[in-house]
Amino acid sequence: MKLRKLAVAASIAAIGLSAVLVAPAASAAEEQFFPVLAYRTGAYAPNGAPWANGFVDYMKLTNARGGVNGVKLTWEECETGYATDRGVECYERLKGKHGGATAVQPLSTGITFALTEKAPVDKIPVITAGYGRSESQNGAVFGWNFPLVGTYWMGADVLVQHIGKKEGGLDKLKGKKIALVYHDSPYGKEPIALLQERAKMHGFDVQLLPVAHPGVEQKATWLQIRQSKPDYVFLWGWGVMNSTSIKEAQATGYPREKMYGVWWSGAEPDVKDVGDGAKGYNALAMQHGAEPNSKVIKEVLEKLHAKGQGTGPKEDVGQVLYMRGLISAMLQVEGVRAAQGRYGKGKRITGEQMRWGLENINLDQKALDGLGFAGVMRPVQTSCLDHMGSAWARIHTWDGKKWNFTSDWYQGDEKVLRPMVMLASAKYAEEKKIKPRTPEDCKK
Amino acid sequence: MFYRENGQFKTSYQSDQQIFAIPQDRWAILAIVAFAFLGIPLLVDEYLFRAILIPFLILSLAALGVNILVGYCGQITLGAGAFMAVGAYAAYNFLIRISGMPALGAILLGGLTAAAVGIVFGIPSLRVRGLYLAVATLAAQFFWDWAFLRVKWFTNDSSSGSVSVADINFFGWTISSPTDKYLFCLGILVAFSVMAKNLVRGNMGRQWMAIRDMDVAATVIGIRPMYAKLTAFAVSSFYVGVAGALWGMVHLGSWEPAAFSIDRSFQLLFMVIIGGMGAIVGSFFGAAFIVILPIFLNQLLPVIGGWFGLEVSIALVSHVEIMVFGALIVFFLIVEPHGIARLWSTGREKLRLWPFPH
Secondary structure: OOOHHHHHHHHHHHHHHHHHOOOOOOOOOOOEEEEEEOOOOOOOHHHHHHHHHHHHHHHHHHHOOOEEEOOEEEEEEEEEEOOOOHOOOOOOOOOOHHEEOOEEEOHHHHHHHHHHHHHHOOOOOHHHHHHOHHHEEOOHHHHHHHHHOOOOOHHHHHHHHHHHHOOHHHHOOOOEEEEEEEOOOHHOOOHHHHHHHHHHHHOOEEEEEEEOOOOOOOOOHHHHHHHHHHOEEEEEEEOHHHHHHHHHHHHHHOOOOHHEEEHOOOOHHHHHHHHHOOOOEEEEEOOOOOOOHHHHHHHHHHHHHOOOOOOOOOOHHHHHHHHHHHHHHHHHHHHHHHHHHOOOOOOOOOHHHHHHHHHHOOHHHHHHHOOOOOOOOOOOOOOOOEOOOEEEEEEEEEOOOOOOEOOOOEEHHHHHHHHEEEEEEEEHHHOOOOOOOOOHHHOO | OOOOOOOOOOOOHHHHHOOOOHHEEEEEEEHHHHHHHHHHHOOOOHHHHHHHHHHHHHHHHHHHHHHHHHOOOOOOOOOOHHHHHHHHHHHHHHHHHOOOHHHHHHEEEEEEHHHHHHHHHHHHHHHHOHHHHHHHHHHHHHHHHHHHHHOOOHHHOOOOOEEOOOOEEEEEEEEEEEEEEEEEEHHHHHHHHHHHHHHHOOOOHHHHHHHHOOOHHHHHOOHHHHHHHHHHHHHHHHHHHHHHHHHHHHOOOOOOOOOOOHHHHHHHHHHHHHHOOOOHHHHHHHHHHHHHHHHHHHHHHHHHHHHHOOOOHHHHHHHHHHHHHHHHHHHHHHHHHOHHHHHHHHHHHHHHHHEEEE
C-alpha cells in the first residue's frame, strides 16, 4: 500500500519536474544543422521511411565527400507521424538546436501550412520539394517557402498534357471524363483548381472523389467509378491509400493502364503488395524514377552501405521515394553551397543566408552530372520570384517488377500555371497582409 | 501543521461559502496565478511556451468544458473535437467576414456558435443515456468533420480546405510572440475557470450533479431534465468552442479539419477521466498528464537508451511512448479510479492532519 502510494507520488513528481528541465543546446562551430521531420510510424510510414532514409543518406554522403567546402552537416530526426501538431512540436523543439536549423523539410502538406506561418518569423526556409502549396512558387509573396522542382499544379498539368498527347491532341479531350480520387486533405485538394481550369479550357469533365484519411475505405469510391466509367483516373493518395486504390481498381475491373498517379502515388510501397495486379499502372515521375544504376546510388552503396553506415535497408536504396529524399537533400546542400558562394566558402550560414542560396540555385547539366545525377535530373534554376526552379516531369509505368519510363519529358505550361499562381498568391498576400517582395528586396 | 484551520473563524455566510474558504488555499492559489503570469514568462524559453504551455492551457480549457458535461452532468460525449472545430471555424468566419471585428469578440462569438450547436446535438441526451449517448455525440463529430471538408463557405472557398489567420489584435496589443500568446490564453483560462467554479457551485451546477447522480430522482423532486441537460451541453460547448478558437487562431495559426478529428475528442475525454471527473482542478491535471507526458517520454527515452549504449530510432521512441502512455493510464486508473484530482484532495486531507496522522 505504502509502496504503491510512493510510486504514484514519484511519477507525478517526475512529470512535474520534467516540464521545467531544459536540455542545454550544444553549440557547434562550422556545422550546418538540419532537422529531419520524418514519419516512421503510422499509416504513412511505408512511404515516409524510404524518403527519410534517402534524405539522411545523402547528408551522410555529403559529409563523406568532405562536407560543403569543409563544412559538415549534422541532423536530428523527429517523429511526426504525419500529424500537424506533432510536426509543429518537432519544429519548435529542433529549430534552435546546434546553433539553429538551416532549413526544414516537413514532408507533409498539412505541416507545411502550419510552418508557413512560423518560418518567416524564425527566418528558417521551408523546403517542400514536390509538395506544399502550389502558389508558394511565387517567391515574392511566399518568401520562405521553396516548392523546389515540382508543385501539384505543375504535376496535374503534365498529366493533362500527357493524356492529351495520348488522345491525339488536347482538343480531343472534349467530352472525356477524368475522375480524381484524392486524399481528403489539403494535399489531395491541391490539383483540383488546375484540373478545373484545364477542364474549362478543353471541355472535359472532372469527377471529384474524395477518400477520407487514412484511405483504406474505398469500396464506395470505386463502385462509383465503375458506374460512371471515366476515361482516366488520376490518383492523389499517400501511404496505404495508394495500394488500396489499385487493389480496388483491380477488384472492380478498372484498367490500370488508364490510372495515373501523382509522384507521391507512384512508388514501390504502393504497388509491391498488389504485384501483377498493378501492371500497367502509370504515375508521374518528378524528373527521377527508381534509379538503381545512377552514379550517385553507386556512390551511396559503396561509401555508406558497404561500410554499414547506410540508413535503412539496402533494398530501398535507389527506389523511387529513396531517390526523392536523396534529391530533396541534394537541393538543400546545393542551397548551402550557393549561399557559401556569396557569404564565404567554408563558413556556417544562417537561415536568412540559406534563403538567398536557395533563391540562387543554378544547377546546369554539368554540375548535376558531377554530383552523380546524369540522366536523372534536368537543370534547376531558382530565382527570387520563382521558387520552383524547374517544371520538368515524365511518366513511368509499373511492369510488375519495376518502374520504367514510358514518356518523353514534359514541362508544365507556364501560360496556364503563371496566372493561377499569381492570382492565388495575391489572395494569400491580401489575407495575411503581406507586402510582396521586389527584386531589390531579394538582392539583400 | 501548515494547513490547520485552527483559529480561523468565519463571521459571515459569505466568507464561509467563498470558493477558497481557507486562507492558506487562497494564498496558494494567488501565488500560483501570480507565478503563472509574472514568473513563468521570465523563466521559460520559447520552445516550452510553444510546445507545452500554450497547448496545455488551451486543452485545459477544453477539458474544463468536457468535465462540465461528463463529470458534473454525467452525459458522456465523444463529440468534443467537433465543437472545438465549430468554435474555430465560427471564430474564423466572424473575423474574416465582419470587418473591424476584434479578435476576442470573434473568439467569444465562436464559442457562442458552438454553444448553439451543442444544444442542437445535445437533444438526443433527453432520450438516450450513457454509452448510447456517446454514440449519438459521435454523430456530431463525423457530421462536422464532413461539413468542414465539403461546405466551401466555412473555409471561405479556400481551394485547399486549409484556413489561416493573421496575428490577432487585442485592444491594440498585437499577439504574436509566444509570451503574448501564453499570457492571452492564461488570462482567458483564469477568467473561465473562475466562472466554471462558480457555475458548478451554484444552482445550475447542483441541478447538473443531481441529474448525474440519479436522474429519475432529480426529475421527481422537480429538476427539469431538459433545462439541466441542455444548459450543460450549452456551457460545455461554449468552453470547448472558445478553446477550439484559441487552438486554431493562437496555437496553430493555420489549420485543416483534421486538427479537430476524433483523436482530439478521445484525448479530451481521457483528460477528464484521468484528471478526475467532477472536479474543476481535475481538468488541469488531466491536461497536464496528456499534453506533457508524451513529450517527456519522447525526450527521456533516447536518454535512457544512451545510458545502455543503444541507438534509439525515432520509430522505436514513438512506439514505446504509446505503450508506456497506455500502461500509465491503466496504472492510474487502477490506483485511483477517480482520477488525479482525488489523489490531490486525499493529499490535502492528509496535509490538514500532518504531522499528526491518525
